[in-house]
Amino acid sequence: MSFLAIRNLSVRLKNGPALLRRVSLDVAPGEVRGLVGESGAGKSMIGKAVLGILPPSVQITEGEILLDGTDLLSLPAKESRRRIGASCALIPQDPLTALNPSHRIGPQITDRLVDILGWTRAAADARARDLLTEVQIADPARVLRSYPHELSGGMRQRILIASAFAAEPKLIVADEPTTALDVTVQKQILRLIAGMQARHGTALLFVTHDLGVVSKVCQQLSVLYSGLVVEDSTVADFFASPRHPYSAALLAATPKYTDPDAGLHPVPDAVIDAVRAEVAAFDRTLAKGVKTHG
């Protein structure tokens, strides 16, 4: 059974356009699902919905987010927050803004262990040291005493990864965890996340633009266009024969490492028009559905 099952999740801007259109996807325990799509497709929105951190300007209009079989959206806010905190974690996109500038690193890793999970401070501190060693930070004791501004971006992302794994979550949402980093550290961080995920057996929802990364890290893949899932397959199937023309075009447009500069407008206009038409058709059926119900 899936640890995370999203069913027909629709999200819209309050009194505005739809941002997610009946999104469904599954993440089994220990499995990695890639979430790809162009900028603004709604990838982050899905991750935020799962973690209960949607911005106040949007609202969920229908659907379910089943975490270990329980629909988070049917729970009282406090209870769903508790469950998310206990079994999920986020590896954010920008390590420079995701650490609190006023707190030392140590408490930022151990806070939930102590405050929420009731660990002793000593046990939590020991855990933090082990985690920093695991993410290959030299001199963990010094780093734990440091403030964020004293550390490099790559270092901070390692800390955020360590912090995400601190409470042994069942599911981690990684939202483009390497895009804000130097190209040189991107690969290291990617390898680190993949390694940690495999060792800890954590399910991972991996948001990325990069199909190359998907082929290395993920087993499952959802391709998103304008909040609509146009393809949901295993990574092996997808790379062998993508089913949807849009995702096929996306794959074809992915620069090979031999030719990284191929094309500035990768997906052909005809394909874009077709998938737009599909989104419009989806919205029309949805509107009709609402009318017959009402």
Added chain:
Amino acid sequence: MQILRLTILRLLTTLVTLAGVAVIVFFVIRVVPGNPIAMMLPPGATEADIARLSALYGLDQPLVTQFGIWLGGVVQGDFGTSITTRQPVLDLVLGRLPATLELSIMALVMAVIIGGAAALIGTRGRGTRTEGAVDVANGMALSVPDFLWGLVLMLVLGVLFPVFHISGRVTPSLDLPFVTNFYLFESLVRLRFDLWADLVAHMFMPALALAIPLAAVIGQLLKQSLKETMNLDYVTLARTKGYGETHVILREALRNAVLPTLTLVGVQFTFLIGGTVIIERLFSYEGLGNMAIDAVINRDLPLIQGIVILFAVIFTAVNLIVDLAYAVLNPRLRHA
């Protein structure tokens, strides 16, 4: 190190500022019409009497000479003698300073509590009617100056429902065991809570009148800053850890939100201290401000000079404290 350098630098600039203030106050109050000697003497005093007294106070000398004599004294800690009371200006001013400091600090504490609470409540209920109510209250508090709040308070809590004393610093018939003029502070140290309560009952309304506008400034600035901070990534990350809204506001956002408001609140606090002049008069509170008004009415030039210099010292001290607090609260500066 940063903090030490900052302190020394600020003390040096403070000296320059104070020198400027000394020059300005000395010459400006001598341009304003009104002869202090004439006001001291009974009606019918002769020209000779006036001349004799003027010579006694050095007022017959050229202005620049007078300034030199005065400044020479000031540098040695001698601010001259009050024309009206014939006591050393320094003794008079330092005797009143504690009353004004206690009033200002009490007002500051009230403003921080009220404004801080308003900001937290407004942030907690942002986007709802609660925030709207906080905004309206802030707007009202800001649109009325402190002395009008003083009048309103006096009418409501002093006359209509006489809960607090409307005049003075302490009930005159009480036996005061104090050796300093920091009555409020000393009453606590001596565990004389009866006296403390009496002092508070006198100080409450003037302090609140001074506090209300500052509370509104704190409420508005801090709420704005908190709301911006609440959208930052590290706050969102803390939410995913299972923390509730209140914890997130207090532990993740508050400290970072306070920093950008600190400097402005410091400036506003110096306005509050300026406001004590009228508020002390209104509530007949025996502090520096009240003394300043008497000094102006009596053209007591040395006393006016002393009071103005002291206010300038207080203002620069407040600014220094704010800067230091900023450095202490900001890890980036602390470790630089």
